[in-house]
Amino acid sequence: MKVLFWDARAGEMKVKVETQDDLWVLYNVIEKGDVVYAKTTRELKSEKTGSKRKSMVLGIRVEWAEFQPFTTRLRVHGIVIEHPKEYEVHGHHTVNVDIGDELKIIKEEWAEHQLERIKNAVEKSRLGVILVALDDEDLAIGLLHDYGVEPIAESKLSLPGKMDPQARSQALERELSNVIGMLKEICSRHDIKVLIAAGPGFWKDLLADKLREGLKESKVKVYVEDASTGGMRGVHEALKRGVALKVLRDFSIVEEESLLSELLEKIATDPDKAVYGLDHVKKACEANAIEKLLVLDELLRSHEESLRREVEDLVRHAEQRKAKIKIFSSSYEAGLQLKNLGGIAALLRFKLPS
Template sequence: DKLRSDRGVKKTFTLGVSVEDVSFHIFTGKLRIIGSIIKGPEDLIPLGSHHTIEAKLNTPIKIFKEHWSSYALKRINQAIEASKKLSAIIVVLEDDVADFGLMRQFGIEYYGPVMGNVSGKRIIDKNRAKNIEKFYQKIVDYILKFDNIQTIVLAGPGFYKNDFLNYLELKHKDLAKKSIVEATGSGGRVGINEVLKKGTVEKLAAENRVAFEISAINEILQEIAKSSNLVVYGKKQVKEAINLGAIEKLLVLDNLIRSEDLEESMDMVENMSGEVLVISSQHEGGKQLEGLGGMAATLRYSIN
């Protein structure tokens, strides 16, 4: 951590905090860690006092726990492997606005919008072509900010997505080779979620975690629609099935894990050869799971 003394000099030191609360701010990308100080230079900051650490991407942190659950270690290892994998980005264009959805292994991150100075109607304008090219180049520059983009989905309700692909084929052939076009009825984040629902990214990047999670949620919803005896949802019913050893696949919303002690239940499922999937609350599938009580599972056998 860093402190600025009375003389305005920054001092860097190692700080140990007994964690009491953690929150992640998705729009800033910062992890806020709140707790009491148990290690550090006492002349700068007293032990036992409360402190907040704001960690961002690439901030080195050491985490010490008396017990690590098997699901937590598995998820950490998955995240490490996922960080090495390639990503997909959804670019939704509507008039002179572009919104972006970056597909990560454990969720989708929304970016933008990027604005252009393009008139809404296709009128003859000597500056229009230049303005469109500037707008498209701004989109390209934004895409290039992200590393390891394997797939680019160009979407939106109008003609801009097709025009933008033509621009890529002329000016940025390497990006054009990674791009496909998908029609949507809406722009903005609604359009991004529309692409996710269509399964476009799932077909292009089968290993992508978001598409994988949405597919798992759809399986649950299909079983519920059939009034199947091999599916349960809601905390009470799911925990009963866990205690009976009947769980084949358990889906748990990430927000629920943060607010409740579910480690023992998740370990029980894995110890009985069940599968545990932690579902991100940041996409449409997560919101559907939230509507089911935050937990759902498929069963090996009926418990009714």
Template sequence: MRVLEVDEKRNRLRLVIETPEDLYYLLLLVRRGDIVYAWTTRQLRIERETGFERGERVRVYVGIDVEKVNYSKFTKAMRLTGRVVNAPEDLHIKGSYHTLSINVGDEVEILKRSGIGALDREVLARATSIIRRLLLISIGDDEITVGILSPVGVEIRSSVPYYPRRTDRDTSIRETIVPALTQHLELLKSHYHFEEYEDIVVLTTERLFEAVEEALSKTGIKARVIKVSEGGEAGVYELLRRPDLRPMFAEIRSLVEAQEASSLIEELFKGLRRVITGLDAVEKVSEWGVLEKVVIADDVFFDENTRDRVLDLLDKASSAKIILVDSESEVGKVLKKLGGAVAKLYYPLPNT
């Protein structure tokens, strides 16, 4: 994300969305009641003697008073809906509802209703840090899983079967695996545009290691090959858990924070009274200044029914470390079962 302006006096932010991950951060910045300006298209209304009729769609710069925020983590699409507060007079749309679709490359201006707070500054700091994206390819005996690791989490993009060559005679692993694997890697290379990623990490088992290296050489793919106990999707999650590989991902904030979240959940299962679970319980103590760390499943934040509650909680717990975890990750799935939120207190409370 490129920050063009932070005007503390006017409570104004001007930003450019540079990557799909930036929309995730924009979601953290925009709240109900904020005024958001962006370029959009609007259909003209042409006045005739017989009444109004529809004209062509034109590109216009409008501002809306945000009432609804919608974000899809799978399609990486954001839509902001609200009443138009500023637009060209000849459009006659002031006061009507309009939806802004925000995409990569768009410039957005936000007038913060409640001012630019500590959480906003933290989000801007994260969003403008170096964005490092890794492509993960996990190869098993008959399945290839592709995932993308970015600052906002790991996303499994595909998990597809591949079919090693079958013969009637005894053949080596190399003879059965390499041809099919080479073909699939060529397809992945054209589909995922490998040049867009900082690094490519290929995961495979000890048994397939040499065959995978040969297939990579045949396709000209330069990648770091790491041995895991199992290929496919399980191999991706094994990679993220392994402490010996953490230095490789030191710049990936999402992985570091997921590890922190996992440690916090382990403390809970050990029966430590400094850890509380559930959004209701965390909300209850958020005003008491006892929250040291708060971990929230991002689905709770994306849900329109709970998003405002989460934002209020984050405001009250401004001194605490806030961690948003991908709900589809291993840690996120556990977190959802615990009520979507876990928090660590500075000290145990009598009734916790």
């Protein structure tokens, strides 16, 4: 999750949803009486044009929120209190919140545990990301923060002309060698896990190859993203294309695979320290024994309300007991394997009494 704006005195916070875990956090933060502003669509009727669905930002006073079955969406329902001047919108409305969406939440008073949830979600999304954008004229390095990109270095390449390809190639090698040296120091200082190479065509691919070769010992993962130009313009363009969300999605999948491997290994080698299936996990939660809880997203979006509420209560109780929670996507292999174990499992702090 990314906090885009926070005014403690006014009780206003604007956030960007980056993962499924963020949707779970918002589900537990947004409550009846809050005001939520978000981009949505609304069907409007006109005598001239008939019925048409229009895109707009609405403000609603929340009545309830729930996960929408069979989707990744969080549904927030309430009474419309503010709408664009050009449209007459009244009554109730439901906003669908999905990964990549932004919304503003206004509360009369934020509870400490709600702010703590947001803080933890923000910390979890901080991977340590550097963006490098290159073309035949400009190069820039930017460090990704919650609030934007901090320029670390910018330079003009001043390469020899294409009529002297050997001198041009040698000059480019020197420039890239200097960049690799600079990045090694930056990666170490800022605990960087991801490098994003951006630029037009040939340049981004060349940059990515050099980064992978020069930084292979640091185990930094290199991503490639299109941009029409180098320099800081290219850095910002790559971000607008959503590369940061791709990175977070990939790292979430890696985390799921790692946790599932840990669970399966524990089941095989130390079965008293792992449980799966709803009934067994509930007993472990009641005993305050859960260290890590693995939950399939389908359970939190089940069309069976009684099952959904039961799982929600279990996850909240585990959170209150300081368990680490990971919501698995049913779209990937680790989630499908967890589904075969009943969709919910836990790694335990200690063996449960017989």
